[in-house]
Amino acid sequence: ISFYQDNRSKKALEELEKLNEPLSTVIRNGKVSEIPTHEIVVGDLCITEEGRIINADGRILHSNDFSVNESSLTGESFSVFKDNKSEDNLVYGGTVTVSGLAVFEVTKIGKETRVGKIGESIKNIKEEISPLQVQIQKFVKAMAIVGILIFLIVC
Structure with missing residues (x-):
């Protein structure tokens, strides 16, 4: 985006x-x-x-x-x-x-x-992060953490 x-x-x-x-x-x-x-x-x-x-x-x-x-x-x-x-x-x-x-x-x-x-x-014009971008960033971080945790549990 x-x-x-x-x-x-x-x-x-x-x-x-x-x-x-x-x-x-x-x-x-x-x-x-x-x-x-x-x-x-x-x-x-x-x-x-x-x-x-x-x-x-x-x-x-x-x-x-x-x-x-x-x-x-x-x-x-x-x-x-x-x-x-x-x-x-x-x-x-x-x-x-x-x-x-x-x-x-x-x-x-x-x-x-x-x-x-x-x-x-x-x-x-200064770039501002839109609310959608903030939500997407939070979602991606959460998915990365979940993915790492699942990887550690499986290994």
């Missing part, structure tokens, strides 16, 4: 780590270029388009028919339309662009993003 729980926690962390794509499209010095995601810094202008995973938290500066799936954060399965004029003009790392295109200014990266904070909180 503890093996199962450990394995499940590891898989959850691996899934969160997979949410970062290796390359991101940015505008630097007026030029569009592809850079490794780990090189994104706060203040960069990033471009996201349909089918791309957003790799940093940011504020939308320009968008065209832009919608994003935030189910990895909210659990809501419907996509959300966003633009720079809407009240919710923020995009979050780990979410997926469903349609359109957006240019956003990076405000948070790495562990400071919403998905990064979720990953950190998962790492900090």
